[in-house]
Amino acid sequence: MQQIKKVIPYLKIGSICLLVAYSFWSVVGQVSQAKQLVNTDGAFFAEWEKRFDPIKESLPFEYGVIGYAADWDIPGKSYDPANTEAEHILTQYTLTPIVVSRDTNHEWILANMTATDFDTWFALQKGKFEVTKYKYNLYLIHRIK
């Protein structure tokens, strides 16, 4: 019993050292993880801004709502939801303060899809439209009243 009592203080010191060592080991791991991150943000977001500059210039207003059509609007089309949603999110982030709605029943609609898909989707739309094609598979559609 006495021998156990003698060991206890060392056990306590050991456990404190272990807790300290573990905490440092964990944070040093975070340092090396953080170092491995690649800064793609700058170029990526700048590229996305560039992509939408002509669209911003073509829209006749600075605030308001536009519709957004993408692969999910094409009947029977199989698509990657994560990618398509990411593109919608980036579009919204870039075009802010314009609201980019998934409802396409608006005077102005932005379509983000390949030429073939656009033809399929556009054939289903009713009414009169003016369509302007941009780079990166972007189409700005103006519904004529």
Added chain:
Amino acid sequence: MTLQSFLILLPSIVSGGILTHLIWPDKEFKSILFKLFLGIGIGLGVNSLLVFIYLLIFDRQPGLFVVQILIMVLLVSMLIIRGRPCRFTPIAFKIPGRTQMVFLALAGVMLILGLIVYTNVSLRKPQGAWDSWMIYNRTARFIYRGGDHWRDAFSPEMYWFFHADYPPMVALNVASGWDALGQETVRVPMLIGGAFLLASAGIMFAAVNAYKTLGQASLALLVLFSVSDFIGSGATQVADVPIAFFMLGTGILIFLYSFKVQRGLLVLAGLSAGLAAWTKNEGIVFVLVSLIGLGVAYRKELKQIFPWYVVGLALPVAILVYFKIVLAPPGDLFVDLPSQVGQITDLNRHFEILKQMRLDLMALLNWTLLIIYAFILGVDRSRFHFSAFLACLIIILLQLVGYYSILLISPHHVLWHLSALYRLLLQIAPLIVFLYFSVVKPPETVFQRK
């Protein structure tokens, strides 16, 4: 730009510190140290309320920064009129012993390492994480760029994925920073994230130091920084560290009340809980569970406690209610409640949530080590306040039950929604760490000469 971004946040932070001191005018050195860090988060939280009220009254008319400065001047004047602010009791300040200096040095090294992680992540992900540009910085852009159309940030036309119904505490601070600087810069959301990170570490350290010992406070800081992704989350401009700060602040203030018995602490606890609700929807659950926690733990003193807690809650909760009723679009969680409630009989859903909860809880902290450590060091009964301990324990457990329930009745696919669970647990991790170190014996007891 970093220095300028810091300077424009300063009036809110200074005002927060003074407001905290005016509500709880304790002049003990340890309390002042705690209030310095609490003031950072309270200041930014209250600033967002001010920005929101300003926007409602004046839209985007210039003058917000002048109002922020005037409020700071007003609070400084009140502080001067009320008494000499620097007359804290010097007797309360003890020079640390050699063992404590070692622990303090370890905490200092950890703080530097934390700063390295924060800087690395911030510089490599200047736009923050996915949620920061989908939710918080997007909302901030709407407010800053939108002129008098700033309300479009909460348009019902916005797809649910953008969570336009989320309370805008972080976004309002970012937008007000850009407004004062006259330009959009990633430095503002970066520094706001860093401020909440520092404030969380600061209140943890200062509160454990006030409640226990310097060595214990240093260990608590070490363990807080070892929580997986805590620093990273603070650096990626999302709202999880800010809400974690308010949850931790509420718990600590309830603890401090239990041994100081000063009403101001309850007002601040209520304010902190209210600001948690103004930061993220999970904070609304937190307000409810904190009321239950207090109600159960202090059932014999309800008349003394509840009114002061509710006084603190009143302003942020009233503004949140206004926001939710008038501005926010419907959220994505309660779309078909009867059928969602029916999911509680889905055993597979229970199994998936429990499985992920176990995995994420295990990833959060090294529980094995913490249990062994507590077993060897033992429980400190010398300053054990059962009511405070019980209140915080109930809050943590009920918050977990809250997360579980939401995941259970969520209209989304369970596996998709479970991907957010770790971040939810991260919000209560600091409070768990605080509760742990308030119970376990401090390291000084090991090195004491008998």
